[in-house]
Amino acid sequence: MITSTSNPRMKEIIQLRKKSRMRTKTGTFLVEGLRMIREIPKERLVQLYATEEFLKKHRKEPIPGTEVMLVSPEVFAYISDTKTPQGVLAVVRQSMFTQEEILEKCSGKSGTGTDRPAHLLVLDNIQDPGNLGTIFRTAEAAGVTGILLSRDCADIYNPKTIRSTMGAIFRMPFVYTDDLPGAVNSLKKHDIRVFAAHLEGERAYDEEDYRQGSAFLIGNEGSGLRQEVAACADVLVRIPMEGMAESLNAAVAAAVLMFEVSRQRKRY
Amino acid sequence: MITSTSNPRMKEIIQLRKKSRMRTKTGTFLVEGLRMIREIPKERLVQLYATEEFLKKHRKEPIPGTEVMLVSPEVFAYISDTKTPQGVLAVVRQSMFTQEEILEKCSGKSGTGTDRPAHLLVLDNIQDPGNLGTIFRTAEAAGVTGILLSRDCADIYNPKTIRSTMGAIFRMPFVYTDDLPGAVNSLKKHDIRVFAAHLEGERAYDEEDYRQGSAFLIGNEGSGLRQEVAACADVLVRIPMEGMAESLNAAVAAAVLMFEVSRQRKRY
Known part of the structure; x- marks a missing residue:
């Protein structure tokens, strides 16, 4: 049993929790809690850590992976990201997709057979971790085929x-890109129509x-889409608003658009 | 200028920030940041506090109220809820509405003249402060006429x-009730049709x-609607979901429903 916070594995976990750079370097990330852990695809599980108390309590429940490393409650409290x-x-293990792989799974035209028309999200500088997770969770439910960031x-x-993805992280294809306008322009070559969510949409x-194949550009929580990204869209669309509301939360705006596609x- | 954290007014502010009980007792609450403060209705402003630096920087901007109490930067950092x-x-000052007042502003039937058909939200045990604020913000944009909690x-x-309401708190009529099923049943007497957002909606x-006049019951983030609340609905409706998604975030589910009403x- 690991009983010291200076155990090298525990130190590594703290780094994985706190540092995006460490997650990128190792190609791994952390998942906590039984509900989320049950959804991990087997081949992507690197190592499982648990307290004795947890294992006793959940003796009968299926937990992926065979080897569990025991951690004392004190050390677990130290490595955990949650209060309780x-x-x-x-x-x-992180998953890797290319934009091509994401597009292979769908088509621009209203497809037949295994092909389904693309339903893509393109996220421009979304900053709030909770919003980002919620967008992934909602996207899975609305039948989104992939996300570009x-x-x-x-x-x-x-x-x-x-945590906010509620497991969608394991199932939603996504890719980060250095050149978002370039990525958006390449969608158009695949017959995908590109809509920008924009307060000044016509x-x-x-x-x-x-x-048919559709992609939605969703911008930053405070400042919206960058002009050079919005300029790539075929159409700017707006969500009509009443009252004195000036804008919607980014995850909410994305949800309204995604479920309109689904609807x-x-x-029809 | 207030330069001590043991100043009685500063102590009171800390209490208002931390304790719901204190907010209820005094009938007041705190608002921070220029953007939100600009939206405070004049007659509800009790007292404004600012640092000298803030006043210098925003000399030309309209700030409600005439008397500003100066606070030293150190003390301000102490009373503030934000890191920067x-x-x-x-x-x-808190606003007070009764359910009757909320209903007076709208009607069950598709109204004419100043009457507009009711578009109500009924929130059952929503726990996440961010979700609650986002629901208010979205509700204003979607033309919701009032919220029961x-x-x-x-x-x-x-x-x-x-913060998450983005100012909707000053404009959206709402009321907390001890008897949610009772409140919902009284809506029906006003010709308002009651829809429960439910994973098992038919x-x-x-x-x-x-x-026409519509109300939506939205349940707790983890456990959904309490059975006795769902039982009051005329119809259970579900938001169809794809993939392995089990549910939606409560604020997202509410948004999808509210904007369907608006649409x-x-x-037509």
């Missing part, structure tokens, strides 16, 4: 973000047809 | 919640007609 830790934590978005592997979001594709 | 305070904070919802006057949310009422 459940006592189970995993190191998990500008390099300066928050780190999807941040523990708070991972069209209301529900006046457009999303049944249109199911209904 | 702007240097302006207000004590604001169960007594055990998070405190809307929590500083984090206030109808997809977009198959219903929301052009239907505008389109």
Whole structure:
């Protein structure tokens, strides 16, 4: 049993929790709590850590992986990201996708057979870890086929973000890119129509047809889409607002758009 | 200038920041930051506190209220809820609504003249302060006419919640109630149709007609609606989900429903 916080493995976990750079370097990230840990694809589990108390309590429940490393409750409290830790934590391998892989899974045209029309999100400088996780969670539910992120978005592997994804992190294809305008322009070559969520959009979001391949550009929480990114869109769409509301939360705006796609594709 | 953290007014502010009980007792709450402070209705401003630096920087900007109490930067850092305070904070009077007042502003039937059909949210045990604030913000944008909250919802006057409302707190009528099922039943007597957002809803949310008075029951983040609350609904509606997603974030689910109402009422 690991009983010291100066154990090298524990030190590494603290680094993985705190430092995006460390997560990138090792190609791993942390997942906490039974519910999330159950959703880890087996082949991506690197190491599982748990307290004796946790193992006793959940003796009958299926936990992925065979070898669990025991950690004392004191040390677990030290490595955990939550105030009241459940006592189970995993190191998990990051997944890697290319933009091509994301596009292979769908098509621009309203597809037949295994092909489904693309339903993509393109995130420009989303900063709030909770928002980012919520966008992933919502995207899975709305049938999004993949997510492109500008390099300066928050780190999807941040523990708070991972928690907010509610497991979508393991299933949603995504890729960070250094050249978001370039990436968006290449979507258009695949017959994907690109819509920018924009306060000055000339069209209301529900006046457009999303049944064929569609991508949505979603901008930063405070400042919206960068001009050079918005300029890549085929159409700027706005979500009509009442009252004195000036804008919507980024995750909320994305949700309204994604579920309009889902609604249109199911209904017709 | 207030230069001591043991100044009685500063002590009171700390209490207002930390304790819901204190906010209820005094009937006031705190608002921080220039953007939010500009939206405070004049008659509700009790006292404004600022640093000299803030006043110099914003000399030309309209700040409500005439008397500003100066606070030293050190003391301001102590009373502020944020890591990098702007240097302006207000004590604001809480607003009080009754359910009757909320209903007076709208009608069950698709109204004419000043009447607009009710568009209500009913929140059952929403716990996350950020979610609650985001729901208020989204509600204003979607044209919601009022919000009913169960007594055990998070405190809307929590500083984090206030921030997330982005000013909607000053404009959205709301009321906490000890008897949520009773409140919901009284809505029905006003010809308002009551929809429960429910994972086991028999109808997809977009198959219903929301052009007449409508209310939506939104449940707790983890456990959903309490059975006795869901039982009051006329219809359980679900938001169809794809992938392995089990549920949506409460603020996201509420947003999808609210904007479907907004979409239907505008389109037809």
